[in-house]
Amino acid sequence: MGSGKILCTILSLFSQFMAAFSNLQQNENPSMGFHGGEKGTGSSLLSEVVQLHIQKDYVVLDNGILQVTLSNPGGHVTGIQYNGLENLLETDNGESDRGYWDVVWSGEGVTRKKGNLDRLDGTNLTVVVESEEKVEISFTRMWNSSLQAKVVPLNFDKRYVMLRGSSGFYTYAIYEHLRGWPAFDLDNTRIVFKLTRQKFRYMAIADNRQRYMPLPEDRSPERGQTLAYPEAVLLVHPVEPEFEGEVDDKYAYSCESKDISVHGWISADPLVGFWQITPSHEFRTGGPLKQFLTSHVGPTNLGVMHSTHYAGADVTIKIGPNEPWKKVYGPVFAYVNSLSDGRDPLSLWKDAKKQMMNEVHKWPYDFIASEDFPPSKQRGSVGGRLLVLERYVSNATISAEGAYVGLAAPGEAGSWQLESKGYQFWTKTDEGGNFTINGIRPGDYNLYAWVPGFIGDYKFTSVININSGSNIDIGDLVYEAPRNGSTLWEIGFPDRSAAEFYIPDANPKYINKLYLKQERYRQYGLWERYAELYPKADLVFTVGKSNHTTDWFFAQVTRKKDNTTYEGTTWQIKFLLDEVDERAAYKLRMALATANVAELEVRVNEPNANPVFSTGEIGKDNTIARHGIHGLYRLFNVDIPGAQLLIGNNTIFLTQTASISPFQGVMYDYIRLEGPPPPHKAL
Ligand SMILES: *[C@@H]1O[C@H](CO)[C@@H](O)[C@H](O)[C@H]1NC(C)=O
Ligand SMILES: *[C@@H]1O[C@H](CO)[C@@H](O)[C@H](O)[C@H]1NC(C)=O
Numbered sequence: 001m002g003s004g005k006i007l008c009t010i011l012s013l014f015s016q017f018m019a020a021f022s023n024l025q026q027n028e029n030p031s032m033g034f035h036g037g038e039k040g041t042g043s044s045l046l047s048e049v050v051q052l053h054i055q056k057d058y059v060v061l062d063n064g065i066l067q068v069t070l071s072n073p074g075g076h077v078t079g080i081q082y083n084g085l086e087n088l089l090e091t092d093n094g095e096s097d098r099g100y101w102d103v104v105w106s107g108e109g110v111t112r113k114k115g116n117l118d119r120l121d122g123t124n125l126t127v128v129v130e131s132e133e134k135v136e137i138s139f140t141r142m143w144n145s146s147l148q149a150k151v152v153p154l155n156f157d158k159r160y161v162m163l164r165g166s167s168g169f170y171t172y173a174i175y176e177h178l179r180g181w182p183a184f185d186l187d188n189t190r191i192v193f194k195l196t197r198q199k200f201r202y203m204a205i206a207d208n209r210q211r212y213m214p215l216p217e218d219r220s221p222e223r224g225q226t227l228a229y230p231e232a233v234l235l236v237h238p239v240e241p242e243f244e245g246e247v248d249d250k251y252a253y254s255c256e257s258k259d260i261s262v263h264g265w266i267s268a269d270p271l272v273g274f275w276q277i278t279p280s281h282e283f284r285t286g287g288p289l290k291q292f293l294t295s296h297v298g299p300t301n302l303g304v305m306h307s308t309h310y311a312g313a314d315v316t317i318k319i320g321p322n323e324p325w326k327k328v329y330g331p332v333f334a335y336v337n338s339l340s341d342g343r344d345p346l347s348l349w350k351d352a353k354k355q356m357m358n359e360v361h362k363w364p365y366d367f368i369a370s371e372d373f374p375p376s377k378q379r380g381s382v383g384g385r386l387l388v389l390e391r392y393v394s395n396a397t398i399s400a401e402g403a404y405v406g407l408a409a410p411g412e413a414g415s416w417q418l419e420s421k422g423y424q425f426w427t428k429t430d431e432g433g434n435f436t437i438n439g440i441r442p443g444d445y446n447l448y449a450w451v452p453g454f455i456g457d458y459k460f461t462s463v464i465n466i467n468s469g470s471n472i473d474i475g476d477l478v479y480e481a482p483r484n485g486s487t488l489w490e491i492g493f494p495d496r497s498a499a500e501f502y503i504p505d506a507n508p509k510y511i512n513k514l515y516l517k518q519e520r521y522r523q524y525g526l527w528e529r530y531a532e533l534y535p536k537a538d539l540v541f542t543v544g545k546s547n548h549t550t551d552w553f554f555a556q557v558t559r560k561k562d563n564t565t566y567e568g569t570t571w572q573i574k575f576l577l578d579e580v581d582e583r584a585a586y587k588l589r590m591a592l593a594t595a596n597v598a599e600l601e602v603r604v605n606e607p608n609a610n611p612v613f614s615t616g617e618i619g620k621d622n623t624i625a626r627h628g629i630h631g632l633y634r635l636f637n638v639d640i641p642g643a644q645l646l647i648g649n650n651t652i653f654l655t656q657t658a659s660i661s662p663f664q665g666v667m668y669d670y671i672r673l674e675g676p677p678p679p680h681k682a683l
């Protein structure tokens with residue numbers, strides 16, 4: 001013990017010296033003035049070795065650049081010391097409320113409506129690797145039946161990895177459920193970092209989505225007014241007057257999974273950035289378009305790996321009593337960078353993006369110790385070319401440019417949207433429709449795709465088995481888009497989003513300044529604007545006269561009747577037909593971008609007749625309240641008997657009947673009416 005302590009002191013003196021030295025070195029580089037990035041390769045003489053200090057209640061990882069303190073054996077991040085800041089995390093918060101993994105779950109006998117929150121307190125620390133180049137430690141909790149219903153029935157293993165010369169640390173978690181254990185539902189899992197309130201004020205989640213943020217106390221009842229749901233708060237008396245009249249709502253900062261690779265916060269004094277980098281999205285639920293929270297007032301930085309947001313209960317991970325299940329979430333990289341005084345703080349964001357690219361190039365990491373994380377050489381790849389056949393556009397196949405192609409668990413076409421237990425691997429095709437997906441974990445998959453500009457979902461017929469080192473060339477794949485006849489008319493563009501439709505200006509009482517000129521659908525309260533724009537009669541769209549960018553409201557929402565009741569709405573599409581084959585079937589292709597506890601009925605020419613089609617109750621996406629412009633994609637193919645159509649003026653009535661709340665309704669992606677198939681032509 002005694003000599004260990006002395007050694008510690010010497011090492012700590014050495015580390016202070018080295019830190020000073022390395023600062024000096026970096027400050028001598030006038031072009032950047034950065035502290036961050038990689039210092040290992042080439043200059044490892046300059047970088048300190050990684051050290052692990054284990055105390056009774058704490059563990060410290062230290063590579064001379066930053067010191068990360070974790071509770072022992074809980075495995076929560078309690079401190080990140082960096083660049084003269086004692087702690088980047090908020091020390092007013094308890095030690096298990098600064099940097100932590102958690103799950104929201106429910107099981108038999110767990111009655112709380114929102115499920116149980118389990119902060120995954122570890123019970124055992126294991127040192128997995130301890131060398132000069134790398135330290136990896138593990139905090140586990142093994143489930144047993146005496147814990148029944150008190151904690152989630154999972155073994156978990158939370159890992160933290162620090163490398164020599166690296167300006168940050170990695171974390172990942174392995175969850176495992178064994179046969180015979182209780183069934184449970186997993187609604188949400190994530191890693192959370194809560195940063196110092198007074199320091200981290202500027203948030204950046206994308207090049208065009210960054211701003212100086214309000215303080216958390218601005219949301220308190222004394223300073224803010226809760227709006228239609230607790231997450232949305234109107235800032236009435238914020239500490240800084242510049243935020244007065246703005247709405248703060250974490251859902252305004254949601255992002256599609258494909259775009260969540262780096263996001264975080266900047267402190268102006270000292271100039272320090274804290275970033276979460278996600279080099280791969282393989283472990284996230286629901287494919288590339290699934291939306292997740294990112295960062296929000298707190299200052300909070302989230303890594304949400306699984307959630308039901310913008311999709312609903314259908315994506316919940318449901319584990320049966322006899323179902324073995326294991327999944328690795330992460331690794332993600334917590335990256336810190338800094339700048340000398342007087343530099344442009346936004347260079348920290350640019351540097352974080354550069355670091356993100358470095359991490360992407362290193363993926364799949366080769367320094368992860370768990371056998372459950374296969375390194376590159378144990379993974380496989382699939383390549384090919386996707387073509388589209390749309391005979392009413394061209395008799396030849398055309399390249400599927402900009403298509404999303406991915407591998408996910410075997411299922412129906414489009415099932416990847418709801419898939420949450422396994423891993424998904426996605427890419428986009430180039431202008432020739434070519435694609436290559438690398439770094440695929442061994443396993444059985446279906447290959448799925450969808451193509452902007454075309455409706456529906458593609459699935460390759462055979463299951464694809466990926467083995468260690470597989471390198472599969474699947475050749476040409478042809479997606480035959482749903483189509484029965486020529487286009488009589490269409491509304492919108494088929495890309496699974498309602499962004500091309502009319503987005504109203506926000507109510508001036510409820511503004512987020514970030515979205516005045518861009519992504520205007522992210523403003524709070526747009527659902528109320530419908531009844532203001534259409535106070536007496538519902539929307540009518542006349543084919544040939546109306547324009548979907550100005551005349552098709554982005555969401556078919558309910559109409560407020562009085563202070564507490566709402567009513568459904570009926571939209572009309574008016575169109576002219578010069579001829580009608582009354583014995584033929586016409587086809588209405590109705591692609592929805594989202595639905596929330598809605599029921600959509602279709603009538604033709606007779607507003608009071610029985611509907612020719614009803615969706616039944618669909619959707620729990622909750623996209624309208626959460627300012628997403630899409631949730632889950634749903635395609636309905638509705639037969640319209642020719643006998644119901646008229647030569648001359650026709651009207652299709654779209655009635656959304658569900659009307660208990662302002663957040664019920666649908667967003668359309670695209671609607672098309674197809675004429676009858678040519679009777680005798682073999683197409
Ligand atoms: C706790 O960790 C120690 C050290 O790695 C290990 O020997 C022991 O088996 C672990 N105990 C449990 C209950 O996992
Ligand atoms: C079950 O787990 C708890 C918490 O880790 C532990 O205290 C207890 O000893 C375990 N019981 C058995 C029978 O292993």
Ligand SMILES: *[C@@H]1O[C@H](CO)[C@@H](O)[C@H](O)[C@H]1NC(C)=O
Nearest residue numbers: 391392393394395396681683
């Ligand atoms: C496709 O071929 C058929 C039969 O030759 C022809 O009638 C039709 O016009 C062609 N379609 C297009 C879009 O070129």
Ligand SMILES: *[C@@H]1O[C@H](CO)[C@@H](O)[C@H](O)[C@H]1NC(C)=O
Nearest residue numbers: 384385430431432433434435
């Ligand atoms: C796509 O792949 C095809 C066949 O492998 C090749 O001939 C073509 O040049 C590629 N196109 C592009 C744009 O890379």
Ligand SMILES: *[C@@H]1O[C@H](CO)[C@@H](O)[C@H](O)[C@H]1NC(C)=O
Nearest residue numbers: 480481482483484485587677
């Ligand atoms: C209509 O299209 C579907 C797929 O889009 C196809 O399966 C069906 O055979 C078509 N029916 C006719 C009559 O062309």
Ligand SMILES: *[C@@H]1O[C@H](CO)[C@@H](O)[C@H](O)[C@H]1NC(C)=O
Nearest residue numbers: 544545546547548549550551
């Ligand atoms: C529809 O309106 C948009 C925006 O005003 C305009 O750019 C576009 O040209 C219009 N389209 C047609 C077909 O008139």
Ligand SMILES: *[C@@H]1O[C@H](CO)[C@@H](O)[C@H](O)[C@H]1NC(C)=O
Nearest residue numbers: 227560561562563564565566
């Ligand atoms: C509706 O709410 C407003 C404002 O709170 C109030 O003035 C009005 O009396 C209410 N109307 C009804 C019918 O309850």
Ligand SMILES: *[C@@H]1O[C@H](CO)[C@@H](O)[C@H](O)[C@H]1NC(C)=O
Nearest residue numbers: 574575576577647648649650
């Ligand atoms: C269709 O309706 C419009 C507007 O109501 C009317 O001007 C037009 O004459 C009608 N066309 C036919 C063919 O009935």
